Every structure is written in structure tokens, then in C-alpha cells.
Amino acid sequence: MPLFDTGCRRAMAGLIVTIAAGLSAPPAAHADLPDGQYHDVIVHLLSKVMPPQLDALHSSTATLATGMSDFCKSPDKAGLAKMRDGFNDAMDRWQEVQPWRMGPMMANGRDQLIEYWPDKHGTAARQFRLLLRNKPPLYTNPAKIADASAALQGFPALEEVLFDPKLAGQIVAKDKDGVYLCQYGTTIAGNLEKLTGELVAQWPAFADAMINAGPDSLDYPTSKFAATDLYRALHEGMLIIISQKLARPLGEGPDDANAKRAESWQAERSLRNISHNLKSLFAIYDGELNGAGESGKGMVALIGADSLLDRSFRLNWQKIRDASDALPDSMVAVLAQPGGFDKVQELENQVAYGVMLVENDVGGHTELGGGFNALDGD
Amino acid sequence: MPLMETDFNPNRRNVLRLFGLGGAITFLPAGFAKAATTVTAPEDRAVYISASAGNNDDFYVSAFNAQGKILYEQPLPGRGHDVGLRPNHVDVAAVERRPGLYALIMNRHTGEVRATLKSPEDRRFYGHSVYSSDGRYLYITENDFDNARGVISVWDAQNGYKRVAEFDSYGMGPHELHLLPDGEGMAIANGGLKTHPDFDGRTPLNIETMEPNLTVISRKTGEKLYQTRLKDDWHKLSIRHIDVTLDGTIATGFQYHGGLNDEVPLVGLWKPGGPELQALEAPDNVQYRMRQYCGSVRFDVSGSVFAISCPRGGVVTFWDAHNGKFLTNIAAPDGCGLAATDRKGEFVGTSGLGSGWRMDAINRKRIELPDDSLKSLKWDNHLQRISA
Numbered sequence: 001m002p003l004f005d006t007g008c009r010r011a012m013a014g015l016i017v018t019i020a021a022g023l024s025a026p027p028a029a030h031a032d033l034p035d036g037q038y039h040d041v042i043v044h045l046l047s048k049v050m051p052p053q054l055d056a057l058h059s060s061t062a063t064l065a066t067g068m069s070d071f072c073k074s075p076d077k078a079g080l081a082k083m084r085d086g087f088n089d090a091m092d093r094w095q096e097v098q099p100w101r102m103g104p105m106m107a108n109g110r111d112q113l114i115e116y117w118p119d120k121h122g123t124a125a126r127q128f129r130l131l132l133r134n135k136p137p138l139y140t141n142p143a144k145i146a147d148a149s150a151a152l153q154g155f156p157a158l159e160e161v162l163f164d165p166k167l168a169g170q171i172v173a174k175d176k177d178g179v180y181l182c183q184y185g186t187t188i189a190g191n192l193e194k195l196t197g198e199l200v201a202q203w204p205a206f207a208d209a210m211i212n213a214g215p216d217s218l219d220y221p222t223s224k225f226a227a228t229d230l231y232r233a234l235h236e237g238m239l240i241i242i243s244q245k246l247a248r249p250l251g252e253g254p255d256d257a258n259a260k261r262a263e264s265w266q267a268e269r270s271l272r273n274i275s276h277n278l279k280s281l282f283a284i285y286d287g288e289l290n291g292a293g294e295s296g297k298g299m300v301a302l303i304g305a306d307s308l309l310d311r312s313f314r315l316n317w318q319k320i321r322d323a324s325d326a327l328p329d330s331m332v333a334v335l336a337q338p339g340g341f342d343k344v345q346e347l348e349n350q351v352a353y354g355v356m357l358v359e360n361d362v363g364g365h366t367e368l369g370g371g372f373n374a375l376d377g378d
Numbered sequence: 379m380p381l382m383e384t385d386f387n388p389n390r391r392n393v394l395r396l397f398g399l400g401g402a403i404t405f406l407p408a409g410f411a412k413a414a415t416t417v418t419a420p421e422d423r424a425v426y427i428s429a430s431a432g433n434n435d436d437f438y439v440s441a442f443n444a445q446g447k448i449l450y451e452q453p454l455p456g457r458g459h460d461v462g463l464r465p466n467h468v469d470v471a472a473v474e475r476r477p478g479l480y481a482l483i484m485n486r487h488t489g490e491v492r493a494t495l496k497s498p499e500d501r502r503f504y505g506h507s508v509y510s511s512d513g514r515y516l517y518i519t520e521n522d523f524d525n526a527r528g529v530i531s532v533w534d535a536q537n538g539y540k541r542v543a544e545f546d547s548y549g550m551g552p553h554e555l556h557l558l559p560d561g562e563g564m565a566i567a568n569g570g571l572k573t574h575p576d577f578d579g580r581t582p583l584n585i586e587t588m589e590p591n592l593t594v595i596s597r598k599t600g601e602k603l604y605q606t607r608l609k610d611d612w613h614k615l616s617i618r619h620i621d622v623t624l625d626g627t628i629a630t631g632f633q634y635h636g637g638l639n640d641e642v643p644l645v646g647l648w649k650p651g652g653p654e655l656q657a658l659e660a661p662d663n664v665q666y667r668m669r670q671y672c673g674s675v676r677f678d679v680s681g682s683v684f685a686i687s688c689p690r691g692g693v694v695t696f697w698d699a700h701n702g703k704f705l706t707n708i709a710a711p712d713g714c715g716l717a718a719t720d721r722k723g724e725f726v727g728t729s730g731l732g733s734g735w736r737m738d739a740i741n742r743k744r745i746e747l748p749d750d751s752l753k754s755l756k757w758d759n760h761l762q763r764i765s766a
Contacts, residue, residue: 372757378459
């Protein structure tokens with residue numbers, strides 16, 4: 001029976017996230033693993049796998065920033081298409097970094113500055129209307145954009161500029177609003193280049209702190225404790241896919257579904273985002289991402305690469321991939337199709353099943369799933 | 379090698395279970411007497427009490443000394459939560475965690491059970507209790523589940539712990555409660571969660587409509603004196619744990635029932651009669667480590683610093699009680715129980731993984747309690763200190 005069926009869908013999604021976030025019974029503990037094993041996984045994931053992804057993200061935003069600057073000198077439809085491609089390249093890279101919610105990703109609210117989402121109160125839309133009405137110079141000043149509202153300085157704002165048909169039309173038409181918007185888009189792209197550059201710069205020190213976990217560290221007293229950040233990234237990344245990226249647009253059922261509640265709906269890439277998230281999440285388990293790192297050296301090393309458990313996990317993960325691959329990039333497009341809702345719900349069910357495997361098999365055997373108080377406190 | 383009587387042996391837990399509730403055994407006298415003759419600082423003679431658990435669904439109230447040496451374990455029929463200390467008396471009240479059916483009154487020095495309280499059929503205990511300053515009355519948070527109403531029950535400790543009254547808590551899901559410094563006002567954290575034994579007594583049934591608050595009532599009449607709440611946007615922040623300092627300031631920790639990456643405060647400060655509850659946030663790189671969940675709250679001995687444990691994030695955060703500013707954080711894997719020592723800015727913390735630490739918020743230091751016996755148990759939500 002599917003975990004999510006129509007009717008009471010949102011409550012069910014909320015319940016599974018609540019349960020998974022801390023109210024489930026602790027899984028059976030495995031025998032103690034030497035701390036060195038956790039250390040090796042941390043070294044591999046933080047110093048081999050992640051830095052090239054951050055470099056790629058930074059590089060893609062730099063390309064986008066340069067491209068926007070050139071495009072705005074003489075905007076046309078072909079140039080707009082190129083900028084949209086550039087946006088998609090950068091967003092692909094971001095979606096592979098986004099689940100690694102730790103260290104410099106979270107410092108100074110950087111993850112929200114890069115992408116302010118979900119925007120439950122429609123803050124961005126409201127502020128965007130004001131922006132267009134008043135055209136404040138702050139938003140076209142690369143030195144000042146960082147002082148602007150988080151909702152107006154990252155990917156969602158750039159998406160609005162490039163993918164809203166009316167605004168994009170104004171840019172190409174070079175009218176007064178269009179000129180301002182193009183400058184604003186350029187400033188956002190530059191801001192993304194700066195923010196992702198900070199990520200690149202700050203990551204090594206964070207990785208070192210994790211790698212040098214030990215009794216003298218007031219942040220990471222053991223490698224095992226440090227490795228919980230990686231386990232949580234995997235676990236919470238999946239929960240966020242369920243509760244925010246899928247359950248929000250699906251709503252209570254087919255009649256309540258609304259693709260505009262999805263991430264990146266305007267760029268028609270909500271499901272493409274999830275696909276890249278999944279790729280990145282699997283890398284935490286497996287140890288390889290986009291050619292960086294090595295399969296078998298991620299969290300799987302703690303449960304035994306090619307063990308029965310590993311083979312089972314990989315088979316089940318493939319079902320998640322299959323459900324994701326069966327969908328187009330666009331939530332708007334799929335929900336407009338007959339049976340589209342069910343296909344998205346199938347992905348949701350597969351990810352939810354994966355959450356249970358992560359908790360029981362990965363969390364239980366790596367002992368990273370949380371302790372007595374974390375799993376069942378009051 | 380045979381164990382000395384004063385050596386703690388985790389295998390004895392099975393023996394203890396056979397004795398049942400009436401079979402309290404003390405490991406205290408010899409070890410405690412030795413400690414008392416060889417150390418002089420008050421903190422070295424302090425005893426810490428907490429609910430605890432073994433690995434086989436076996437639950438206790440346990441005490442350990444300042445070195446972390448377990449002094450006794452008293453088996454419980456179910457999982458405990460916090461213990462209330464009766465002033466100037468040996469009694470401590472161990473209330474079963476929600477939905478609790480029992481509370482045991484124990485001798486703090488030995489764990490011996492002196493009385494057993496049972497929740498009425500239409501009530502469930504909620505894990506926390508507090509005594510009046512004169513030690514006469516015990517107050518316990520309860521759930522009147524058929525009416526979805528929070529209740530504070532009143533038990534007369536001088537008359538065999540007879541249940542003598544109950545007051546409205548002015549909210550749903552009351553959890554931790556404390557007396558204000560005047561000894562008359564009683565602060566109650568109404569977590570806002572509706573639960574019912576028909577649904578396991580723990581699953582929240584009203585997340586979309588929950589309305590947590592912080593209320594002060596008169597402990598004598600039950601009259602509502604003050605109440606505060608967070609803004610509506612934050613109604614999913616369950617106000618769960620509190621502590622009160624000598625000037626009446628209340629520090630509180632929240633547990634969020636919304637999204638994992640929603641940006642919400644998790645800590646609050648309030649002085650009854652003053653402005654509304656002030657919501658506090660740590661710097662982003664600490665705030666996310668709190669994982670939307672605070673487990674316990676404790677002021678230091680001076681009342682100038684308070685600590686908030688976040689077991690899901692494995693971190694204890696420290697805050698300036700005067701201005702609400704974040705001070706620092708110290709990693710504490712599965713750390714939850716907190717007690718103030720007699721030194722400014724210093725706390726003892728315990729972990730569900732068995733560890734115990736002495737943590738200095740002012741100098742940002744953490745020292746593990748040295749006695750390994752502490753590691754034979756999982757230490758539960760709350761910790762209380764008894765000064766010798």
C-alpha cells in the first residue's frame with residue numbers, strides 16, 4: 001500500500017517528517033565501529049567529493065555573471081535563451097550542493113541567500129512588485145545587493161527575471177523596466193558568484209575541523225559525532241524532498257495540487273532539481289559524485305561495500321531513481337498531464353520508503369541515526 | 379575479581395529489577411562517606427539525580443557524584459523524565475514521562491521509594507513536578523485528555539501525598555513548571571500539543587492549530603496571573619522547558635513542529651509582568667545545529683547565564699540572561715540533562731549515550747566526568763543537583 005495516497009496527504013507527509021525527525025523508536029544498535037572508520041568517510045566526502053562540486057558551482061555562477069553582463073549590453077531572444085541555459089547549469093550545480101547543509105553552507109544564512117525557498121508567505125513576490133514599482137538603485141549595485149532582502153538576491157529572484165515571460169519580454173524589448181531588470185539580474189548573478197566563492201573559500205577550514213575531530217575539539221569531540229552531520233544531510237535531504245519539494249505542490253490531492261508551490265516552477269525545473277538532489281544524496285552514501293571521489297568510500301564504507309545491506313540499499317535507491325527518471329523536468333507539465341499527479345506521488349512514495357531504509361539500515365548500522373534523547377526526547 | 383559492595387556493577391541492574399519498586403538498594407553510604415572525608419569543595423560533594431535507562435527497556439532514577447560515579451539506581455516501572463526536589467527534605471518526586479501513570483516519591487540519598495502516586499483514570503502525568511517552597515505541596519503537570527485541557531494537580535506531601543486539588547494550566551499540553559522567586563507564582567510551559575491515550579498519548583493531534591503559551595498562576599488559588607505567547611507565525615513552536623532565575627526571569631526552550639529548514643527562534647526570555655516573550659536566535663551556523671529542538675533549560679548559579687541543550691544537534695548553547703545574547707556553544711553528543719554547579723557559568727550535562735561533562739560557558743571548556751560507571755546508563759532528559 002502506498003505511503004501517500006490521496007486524502008489527508010499533507011497530514012501524512014507532516015507525520016512522516018515529524019516521526020523521522022525524532023520521534024521514531026531507535027533502530028537496533030550495531031556493534032561499535034572504530035572512530036577511524038568514521039574519520040576516513042569524513043575525509044573522503046569532505047575533501048575529495050565536495051570541493052569539486054563547490055568549484056563547479058562557483059564556476060557556473062561566474063560564467064552566468066559574465067554572461068549576464070554581456071547579454072545586457074544588447075539583449076535579444078537568443079541571448080536570453082543562453083542566459084536561461086546558464087541559469088540551468090548553475091542551478092543544476094546548486095541542487096547538487098544544496099543537501100549538504102553544514103558548515104559554510106549554513107553560516108550567515110548563506111543557503112537562504114543563495115536560494116530563498118520555500119517562501120511560504122510569498123515574501124519574494126511581494127517584494128518583487130515593490131522592486132519593479134520603485135526600482136531602487138540598491139538592487140543594481142553589486143556592492144550593495146548583499147544588504148538587500150534574502151528573497152531578492154539569489155536564484156529565485158534571478159529565475160523571476162529570466163523566466164517570467166512578461167519580464168523577459170521587457171528585457172528583450174529594452175524598455176525602462178527591462179533595462180533595470182537586466183541590470184538587476186546581472187547584479188544577482190554577481191552576488192551568486194560572490195556567495196559561492198565564499199563557500200569555496202570557507203569549506204577547507206570547515207572540513208579540517210571535521211577531519212580533526214577529537215577530545216580537544218569543542219565542536220567535534222569524535223569523528224563519529226562529526227559524521228552525524230553527513231548522516232543528517234542524507235536523512236534531512238530526503239525529508240525535505242518529501243515535505244517541501246513534493247508534498248507542498250501535491251497538496252491534499254489532485255484537486256488541490258498546484259505546481260506553483262514547487263521550487264523553481266517558473267523555470268519549469270522543479271523535478272529536475274529533485275533529480276540533482278538525489279544524485280548528490282546518493283553520493284553521501286556511495287562516495288562518488290560527478291567523477292569526484294570513489295564509489296564505496298562514502299557512508300557505505302561503514303556498513304560494508306557490497307554487503308547484502310549495501311546491495312539491498314542500492315536496489316531500492318534505483319527504484320527512487322527510476323521514479324524520478326520517469327518524470328519530466330517540469331512540475332507544471334507533469335501535473336497538467338492525465339495521471340501526472342500519481343506519477344509524482346509515486347516518486348514521493350519511493351523517497352519515503354528510502355527514508356525508512358536510511359533510518360533503519362544506514363542510521364542503525366552506522367550508529368549515526370541519533371541517541372536516546374535525540375530519537376525519543378520529550 | 380569479586381566486586382566490592384561500593385563498586386557499581388551494571389549487571390546488578392537485572393537483580394534490581396527482580397526486587398521491584400519496593401526493593402530499593404543503596405550503593406551510597408560507603409562511597410559517599412569516603413568522598414565526604416577526602417574532599418572539601420561543595421561541588422565535589424554534590425550529587426546529581428536523573429532518570430536513566432539501560433539497554434533492555436529498563437528504566438531507573440539514578441544518582442551519581444561529582445566524579446560521575448553512580449551511587450544508586452532505583453528501577454522504575456516505565457520511563458521517567460524529571461525529578462522534583464522537596465526543599466529541606468529527603469523526598470524527590472520522579473514523575474513518569476507523558477503519558478505517565480505514576481510518580482514515585484523517593485529518598486534522594488538512597489533511591490528508596492517512600493510513596494507512589496497514581497494519575498486519575500482521566501488524567502496522565504506529563505513528566506515534571508515542583509514542590510512549594512515550604513515543601514508542603516507537590517505540583518504535577520497533567521493532561522485532562524478528554525477535555526484537551528492542561529491541569530496542575532496538587533498533592534499534600536505532609537498528608538501522605540493525598541491529591542487535594544487541581545488547577546487549570548491555561549493551555550494544552552503543560553510540561554515543565556517552576557515556582558517564581560516569591561514562592562507564590564508558578565510558571566507553566568504549556569506546550570500547546572493535544573494528545574490522547576487512544577493515540578498513544580504522545581502523537582500530536584493538533585499541529586496546525588496548536589497554541590502554546592507561557593502562563594503564571596497562583597500556586598494557592600490557581601488564578602491566572604500572567605500569560606505570554608509567541609506571534610502567530612510561530613505557533614508551531616512548542617514552549618516546553620523553562621527555568622527561573624532569582625530575579626524572576628524565565629528562560630525557555632522550544633521544540634518546533636514545522637519544517638526542518640524553517641527559520642524559527644528556539645529560545646525565549648520573559649519576565650512576568652514585563653514585555654512579551656522575547657524570542658532569541660543563535661548565529662546561523664549554531665542555530666541550524668540546534669535542529670529545531672531544545673531538550674532542557676538551566677540557569678547557572680549566578681542567574682547571569684543560561685544553558686539550553688539540543689540533543690538532536692548534539693550541542694549545548696549558552697546565553698546571556700541579562701540581554702538574551704548568544705554566548706557560545708559546546709558539542710555534547712546526545713546531551714540533554716543540565717544542572718548548574720555552584721560556580722558561575724558552569725554546568726554539568728548528561729548524555730543519552732552515557733557521557734557526562736562539566737561545561738564552562740565563560741571559558742568555553744568541556745571536561746568529561748572521569749568515572750566510567752556513568753557510561754553504563756543512558757541519561758534521560760533532565761538532571762537535578764543536590765548540594766551536600
